[in-house]
Amino acid sequence: MSYNLLTSIDNNRLKQLKNFKTIILNGNNFTSFPSILYQFETLHINENPLCLAPPNDFINDKYISATSNLYVQINDKYEEKLFEIYQQIFIENLTSYDIENLSTRFKLSKTDMNDFREKYSHLKRENKIEILLNIWKQKRGSLANSDALYKFAQLIGDKNLVQKMQKTYLLARKIRI
Structure with a gap:
C-alpha cells in the first residue's frame, strides 16, 4: 500500500490481515496509525510526513525506544x-x-x-x-x-x-x- 496517498486504514480490514508478517505503508499521508498495525513483524511507515505521534497503547508497550526514534526522524523531516x-x-x-x-x-x-x-x-x-x-x-x-x-x-x-x-x-x- 505504498505511495497511494492514503490517510487512514479501516481497523476491521486490518484485523483480517492476521497472516501477513510485513506491511509497507511508505509514501502515504497518514496522520496517525492504529495500534493494530504493530502486530506485524515488519512495519515500514517512512515518508508519511503528516504523522508525528505513535498510538498511545503502542508507546506503553516494549518498543518505546524504537518508536520514539522513528517519530523524531519523522519530525526532523517535517x-x-x-x-x-x-x-x-x-x-x-x-x-x-x-x-x-x-x-x-x-x-x-x-x-x-x-x-x-x-x-x-x-x-x-x-x-x-x-x-x-x-x-x-x-x-x-x-x-x-x-x-x-x-x-x-x-x-x-x-x-x-x-x-x-x-x-x-x-x-x-x-x-x-
Missing part, C-alpha cells in the same frame, strides 16, 4: 521541509531589505562577509539571499530551524514577508495536527 518552504518564501518576498543589513542581522563574521562579497557580488538579489541563508544555516547548525527563520523575519519587520510566513506556519500547524 522541520526540514518547513525550513525549505520558509527559505523559499524568504528569498521570493524579502524586497525591502538591504543585503548588507541582512548579513549584519545574520551575525556573520567579517571573514564570511568578505568571502561572500568576493565570490557572489555578481549574482542576482534572490541568489545572494539564498546564499546568505545557507551560510547562516551552516554556521548556526541545528539552531537554524524554521522557527528561528520565522522569528528572524519578524525581527526584520517586512510585513509582506511575515504575513506569508505566518500563513504557511498556520497551514503547516493545521496539517501537522
Whole structure:
C-alpha cells in the first residue's frame, strides 16, 4: 500500500490481515496509525510526513525506544521541509531589505562577509539571499530551524514577508495536527 496517498486504514480490514508478517505503508499521508498495525513483524511507515505521534497503547508497550526514534526522524523531516518552504518564501518576498543589513542581522563574521562579497557580488538579489541563508544555516547548525527563520523575519519587520510566513506556519500547524 505504498505511495497511494492514503490517510487512514479501516481497523476491521486490518484485523483480517492476521497472516501477513510485513506491511509497507511508505509514501502515504497518514496522520496517525492504529495500534493494530504493530502486530506485524515488519512495519515500514517512512515518508508519511503528516504523522508525528505513535498510538498511545503502542508507546506503553516494549518498543518505546524504537518508536520514539522513528517519530523524531519523522519530525526532523517535517522541520526540514518547513525550513525549505520558509527559505523559499524568504528569498521570493524579502524586497525591502538591504543585503548588507541582512548579513549584519545574520551575525556573520567579517571573514564570511568578505568571502561572500568576493565570490557572489555578481549574482542576482534572490541568489545572494539564498546564499546568505545557507551560510547562516551552516554556521548556526541545528539552531537554524524554521522557527528561528520565522522569528528572524519578524525581527526584520517586512510585513509582506511575515504575513506569508505566518500563513504557511498556520497551514503547516493545521496539517501537522
